[in-house]
Amino acid sequence: MKKYVLITLILALIGLSACETTPSEFTINESFVGKLSKTTKISELETIYSKDSIVTNDSIGLKNGSLTSSLLIYDKKGSRLLRLQPKGDSSQTVGSIRIYDSRYKTDKNIRIGSSFKDLKSTGTIDKILPALNSVSITIKGSSIFYSVDRNELPDVLKYDRAAIIEALQIPDNATISNIMIQW
Numbered sequence: 237m238k239k240y241v242l243i244t245l246i247l248a249l250i251g252l253s254a255c256e257t258t259p260s261e262f263t264i265n266e267s268f269v270g271k272l273s274k275t276t277k278i279s280e281l282e283t284i285y286s287k288d289s290i291v292t293n294d295s296i297g298l299k300n301g302s303l304t305s306s307l308l309i310y311d312k313k314g315s316r317l318l319r320l321q322p323k324g325d326s327s328q329t330v331g332s333i334r335i336y337d338s339r340y341k342t343d344k345n346i347r348i349g350s351s352f353k354d355l356k357s358t359g360t361i362d363k364i365l366p367a368l369n370s371v372s373i374t375i376k377g378s379s380i381f382y383s384v385d386r387n388e389l390p391d392v393l394k395y396d397r398a399a400i401i402e403a404l405q406i407p408d409n410a411t412i413s414n415i416m417i418q419w
Contacts, residue, residue, distance in 0.1 A: 353408035
């Protein structure tokens with residue numbers, strides 16, 4: 237009898253360890269974006285994306301981790317996935333990531349193409365920062381930036397680059413056009 241209890245306990249522990257928070261290939265959260273984490277070194281990118289394409293103008297910097305410019309990641313079908321920018325310090329890690337592919341989603345199911353209403357339901361809007369062609373939105377306590385194209389804003393805000401934009405002024409059906417994270 238003790239043997240069965242011990243075997244059941246071991247199997248349960250193995251099952252729990254397999255359910256550990258390992259992100260999927262397209263997960264976005266504060267610590268991971270797909271296969272990348274806050275501690276991913278630039279020199280590891282060629283191994284991580286060995287089945288995909290990395291486009292950079294500095295292949296030597298990519299290999300030795302001293303990359304100073306951004307690079308693009310394309311999947312094997314040619315779809316643009318990510319733009320990576322190294323940190324500007326000595327850590328030689330990824331500093332910011334721009335997500336292009338709608339398969340990437342947050343744990344609250346927000347992705348490119350999600351509505352502003354969906355985004356608002358995930359937490360409190362912290363900041364809305366106007367840019368030339370879009371507005372960037374952050375959720376309180378998150379380092380993820382979501383963008384909505386200015387074309388989706390009411391006409392009074394669409395062309396006024398100096399306007400202060402409030403969450404109430406963004407239509408619920410406006411879609412997320414861009415997602416970025418900075419570490």
